[in-house]
Amino acid sequence: MSMSSNKSRLAGLTKELLLKWADTKESWQDAKSVEFERQYIAELAADVDSATAVIDQLDKVLAKLKNDCE
Numbered sequence: 001m002s003m004s005s006n007k008s009r010l011a012g013l014t015k016e017l018l019l020k021w022a023d024t025k026e027s028w029q030d031a032k033s034v035e036f037e038r039q040y041i042a043e044l045a046a047d048v049d050s051a052t053a054v055i056d057q058l059d060k061v062l063a064k065l066k067n068d069c070e
Contacts, residue, residue, distance in 0.1 A: 003059040007052050014048045 021041050025033060 003055050003062065007055040007059075010048060010055075011052060014045065018045065 018041070021037070025037070
């Protein structure tokens, strides 16, 4: 699997999770749901954003390495 396909898969799965979380929030509306969202969902979304940026950088480095070795 290429770096860009891994990035796309990670982004797609995260989007799916966030949609499911939005559905869950419709029936779970208390202090614990707010805490859960802040502690896990928001942090996960931020970490995935960071990871996708790193994947872009790695993809560039790997492309340069491949180019340099040819």
